[in-house]
Amino acid sequence: AFLRTWQAACKVTGATVEVPSGYSFFIKPISLLGPCMPQIALQIDGTILAPPEVSSWAKSDLFQWINIKWVQNFTIQGSGVVNGQGSKWWSSSQTTADKKNCPSTHVPSMKPTAVRFYASNNVIVRDITIKNSPLCHLKFDNSIGVEVINVTISSPEDSPNTDGIHLQNTKDVEIHDSNIGCGDDCVSIQTGCSNIHLHHINCGPGHGISLGGLGKDKSIACASDIVVEDIFMQSTLYGVRIKTWPGGIGSVKNVTFSNIQVSDVKVPLIIDQFYCANNVHCKNQSGAVAISNINYNKIVGTYSAQPIHLACSNDVPCVDVDLVDIQLKPSPVNHGLQQALCYNSYGKTKAPLVPASIDYCLGENGRFSKIAKLSHDHLCQ
Helix, strand or coil: CHHHHHHHHCCCCCCEEEECCCCEEECCCEEEECCCCCCEEEEECCEEECCCCHHHCCHHHCCEEEEEECCEEEEEECCCEEECCCHHHHHHHCCHHHHHHCCCCCCCCCCCEEEEEECCEEEEEECCEEECCCCCCEEEECCEEEEEECCEEECCCCCCCCCCEEEECCEEEEEEEEEEECCCCCEEECCCEEEEEEEEEEECCCCCEEEEEECHHHCEEEEEEEEEEEEEEECCCEEEEEEECCCCEEEEEEEEEEEEEEEEECEEEEEECCCCHHHCCCCCCCCCCEEEEEEEEEEEEEECCCCEEEECCCCCCEEEEEEEEEEEEECCCCCCCCCCEEECEEEEEEEEEECHHHHHCCECCCCHHHHHHHHHHHHHC
């Protein structure tokens, strides 16, 4: 019924598909396909529920639950809830003791994203709640012109790989005035993304806001012109992070992190060019995604492990990194290291800087700047 309603609405300019308040609808994996007439809306005021049993999902449906493709000038809005009911998908992360006491059914390695947009332009998602996805909650892939406003995303802190919002090969994005708490990155920005603006977001629990991991399996990765500002992070694993796999190529450039408030965050500022997911053994590889023109401005609050961790490649160091008005103090509960780490990272600092070790953390750009910028820039034109 839901699919038939969509297909009918798709043919009418300005049509709205409604999920009324006070009702819950159980929906199996579904694809809402365009192209449609302009100004179509999905009004969610009730609750949409995914199948809760892992065994009820066909292998062909494991990529996503609600799949929206080839739409333009489309809005999802309302006061309702999109509930991925993902708890049984997370059981593969149980401890050995947990599994003995409460054995789980087989969980496939591929798990569905709750809501995925593909090849869609001028999309707005506003006011709804998305919760308990088996994997990522909201994903935009190969899309242009995205706005996410006043959205709530939530899943438990220990729900694995449940990113809040995931962007890939997507441009011209604004995400703002939203609350995101999950078991992975609040927002994850991947290769092919540019002109991204995140602001006025509450993040936590989770792993913070991340660019990457980029360059896996020596792939080309490109991300640029990204602004993250006016963010509050509470008890997250990281704050603002750039992570790249050893051996990758391409570039990350023109990124600004500004007015970020952190509270009991493990490591508030991190660049990791030696990223290796799940601590799986990674071979030492030469080369790295080039990182340049990264601006950190007014990052304040408390940390539980280390204030700054900038670990950059021996082959392609990080250049033009600015640390301005960074004031990070140990958490009253978890007293971390006072020492900031800046390895093969170059740029300039400007007071106030707390702890004092930040002031002499970065090297001077010098001859590294031009070499690092030009090394991979041509791959991302």
